[in-house]
Amino acid sequence: MNEGTLLSGGWLWLAFVLIAVATHVPRGSFIVAGSRVRLPEALQRALRYAPAAALAALVAPDMLLVGGQLDPFNLKLVAGLAAFAVAFRWKNPWLPFAVGMGIVWLGRI
């Protein structure tokens, strides 16, 4: 497995299985275990912030790094912020994609 190349063959399927485990164990956890087991209140409250922090951690490098270097003035940041604003304002599920991709493509011309 080299850095910078797509996982392939058995590694790829192993990755799928691991992602599936990381999905279905949290989903099934308390439904399968039953209501006798409880999470501590503070932990439950803290865990609520995990998806927000993780989603942002995934998208921020896509929008702020160009070729691995910090570049706050690039088109993908503009496109990302525009998509966010559009999704914030309107309910139409297609609009953020149209606006975001439109801006990225405009930059190509």
Next chain:
Amino acid sequence: MSPSFRDGAREGFRAFLPLSVGLVPWALVTGVAMRSTGLSVIESVGMNLIVFAGTAQLGTLPLIGAGAPLWLIMLTALVLNLRFVIFSAALAPAFDRVPLLQRVLSGYLLVDGVFAVGAERMLASQDRDWRMGFFLAPSAYAWVLWQVFVLCGVLGAGALPRDWSLEFMATIALITLLVPIARARPMLLAALVGGLATVLLKDMPLRLGMIAGIVLGIAAGFAVERWQARRTAP
């Protein structure tokens, strides 16, 4: 199938129907994103059947594409799915005395939309069969809808040109997921801190920057929540 199961199924389906439209673009994007990361059609379909989780799929694709270590891929998926621990804990009382096999199936099928629409009514109902119908019908419908439109994306992706930066659609999909979350002030802060810290810590070894960024984001959100609570307390 008891009449009350059928009753619950009808109502659950009706409650989820309007929201389900939002799954369509997201499923198409997930399909396209898997192909543009470099997965074959078989691999894409396989991933979608095994994993069945849009956020975890979109979130791990960049890591899969970059040949990231398996532990990082799994940890990322786990963090993205932590919300399900909370959903699962919240719903657990509704699955009291439901057969094990049905509980396992329900765990596999649990998705955000059905939880958001149905959790309150499920917990309020005293009828076990009604609750199972109310949960399983929209969940099964969401599964079918998801598989069909991801397949459309997977098969349609080949017809799209390669130089259109289509992988950025995955980023946009994740951004739209952030929107409803970020309406609450501490959540927005958790996202901002998590995102910026990840970028600033990008040179940490073993991609620990992302994990550190997420932990900092969670800590920031939680700290502000505590601080707000103390200020509003009498």
